[in-house]
Amino acid sequence: MQSLQRLPATAHRSLHKAGSAGAEVVLVDPRGTSQTCPKCGTLKAKTLSTRAHACACGCVLDRDVAAAMVVHHRAFGLGSGHGLRCVSGRVAA
Ligand SMILES: [Zn+2]
Incomplete structure (x- = not known):
């Protein structure tokens, strides 16, 4: 996580x-978020023109x-109860 002093002015605002407003803010390192598979964590390099994430x-x-x-x-x-899963992994009822 970045130190608060290094955040851009828009982040400070x-x-x-x-x-x-009483809301909680959680700062995360954004590096590699678009290159990482949310299901398995594998790095999957892609260019900006690649608009879909498709992992093995x-x-x-x-x-x-x-x-x-x-x-x-x-x-x-x-942790349990996060409610996130890969959409492609859903099973039709
Ligand atoms: Zn994956």
């Missing part, structure tokens, strides 16, 4: 706004959704 583990997601899931994992961990 967001922290202040969230704090005054079977996880297929929109690139931004996959990155958001990795950010969530980094912020809150993978």
Whole structure:
């Protein structure tokens, strides 16, 4: 996690706004979030023009959704009850 002194001004404003609204802010290291599989953790390199995440583990997601899931994992961990799973891993009822 970055030290608060090194955060951009926009992040400081967001922290202040969230704090005054009583919200919790969790800072995560954003490096590699779009290159990491949210299901298995494998690094899957892709260019910016590649808009889908497709991993050998079977996880297929929109690139931004996959990155958001990795950010969530980094912020809150993978403990039980996190409610996240790879969409491609869902089984139809
Ligand atoms: Zn994977």
